[in-house]
Amino acid sequence: MKKSAYPEWDMYSRLLTNEEHADPDLVLEELFDFAHLPEWRNILWNWLKITVSGSYNTEATTSSERASILFVYEKLQRLIEASHLIHLQQHTLQQTEKEKERHIF
Secondary structure, three states: OOOOOOOHHHHOOOOOOHHHHHOOHHHHHHHHHHOOHHHHHHHHHHHHHHHHHOOHHHHOOOHHHHHHHHHHHHHHHHHHHHHHHHHHHHHHHHHHHHHHHHHHO
C-alpha cells in the first residue's frame, strides 16, 4: 500500500461525533433533512458565485448570509469526512471478501 504524505492521525475525522463516526449515514440524513437536492444545488451555486467571483462583500451583505456561507463550508467538511469513512468501510469489506475468496480456492 502506498504511504500517505500525511501523518496517520490526519486521516481521522475531526468534526464527526462518536455516533456519526460509527454510522456516517447520519451525516447524509442530516444534510438532506436540512435541504433537498435541488435546494443544495442552489445553495452551492450561490456559495460558489459569491466566493469565487469576489463579490462576497457586495452580495453577502447580511450577517445571516455570511453565516450561511460558513454553514455550507462546515456541512461540506462533515460530508467529506463521512464519505471518507464510508469509503474506508467499503474498502475493508472488499478486502474481506477477497480474502474469503482466496481461502475458498
